[in-house]
Amino acid sequence: MNEPVPTSSEPRAQTRSTSGWERFYAVVRHIPRGRVASYGQIAREARVPRQARQVGYALAALAPGTDVPWQRVVNARGRLSPRRDAERYSLQRQLLLAEGVTFDASGRIDLDRFGWRPRQHR
């Protein structure tokens, strides 16, 4: 048995799928294992350019156990963005390492190697 009591701050799906954030989640779900994309890239792919920040807020609102692979979203410099919850940060790094993504000495991911390229060519 588990999670018997949902907190009142759980994101409420249904009733409103036009909530903008759903578009971001849909794109993030398309990032394959072992690849990463930037917040700005997600925004562009979701056809809502310049809303990189919203992407970050959308991911922050995800409940644990979500099917959205949030760990595959990093900042434009190929680094993990610092956030209030330091544990999330190390978890993200751990999850990425587990899928084969590597970090250089300064903690940066080589986007030429691991960056997600939707459509894969052009």
Add this chain to the structure above:
DNA sequence: AAACTGACTAATA
């Protein structure tokens, strides 16, 4: 209802 708060980014110095 106005202010505050962020998992961002590109440009500039």
Add this chain to the structure above:
DNA sequence: CTATTAGCCAGTT
């Protein structure tokens, strides 16, 4: 390379 700044915008107080 670091630091600062302006643009962005929805959810929470």
